[in-house]
Amino acid sequence: MNDVIEKRIELNAPVSRVWSALTDYRQFGEWFRVKLDGPFVPGEVSTGHMTYPGYEHLKWEAVVQKMEPERYFSYTWHPYGVDPKRDYSKETPTLVEFTLEKSGAGTLLVLKESGFEKVPADRRLEAFRMNEGGWTEQLKNIERYVAKAA
């Protein structure tokens, strides 16, 4: 099964600009929509919280793996943010890799996320929460409705 996500995108900006947008924690936070507590340091945990409207209750937690200036940046995390009520310590995270390459006056950015085969089925259901009208939320609504009607 194809359990790797790969995206290639041409950016009309020099490699150095893209590198700082990816690895400067404040700049990363702006486009990723997360408020990070501090800079990215290889081997260290990066913490913060999502600023994506409606998901501010989700924490951001990732472990920075490698930073090779203007070429490669990677971290491991649990996709879709972190539910503060759930213990993720026994779950295998996925690996996110950004590779940069000069392309004319711009930059070719390759994003790869891998390791999904280890994500448990009930965690996959959480993905629905990130979408309006997600199933988990719907089921909770039904539960509330049923509890009231009983």
Place this chain on the structure above:
Amino acid sequence: MKAAGPNNSRTSSDMLQKRRRSETAQWEARAPAFAALGDQTRLALVARLSSGQPYSISQLTRGSRLSRQAITKHLRVLERAGIVRSVRTGRESRFEFDPRPLADMQDYLTRVSQQWDQALSRLKAFVEK
């Protein structure tokens, strides 16, 4: 949001078409599960089971206006759709929620993938401004 440049338009529309096709296939694959949920009693049963804990028929019948037979019938419909499965413990059957038909791997990947599309287009706008 910034419009995609001329170099990207072909690739983006291909990607979009591909994604639409794969989404349609996924919705079709899930149709039996959704059909099984098209009933208030069954939705209520699934809502109760979605906590992750298995329940016996007696537990599910308790506090319900429906008979044990009626609850059993609904559970069988959900079981055929693959949304719940029964596990035997001793002489008793317990039912538990199985989220897989609603959230299979391919669907999950599509959603994570869409998140990246959105994040990367925000990155593009951010570095090109």
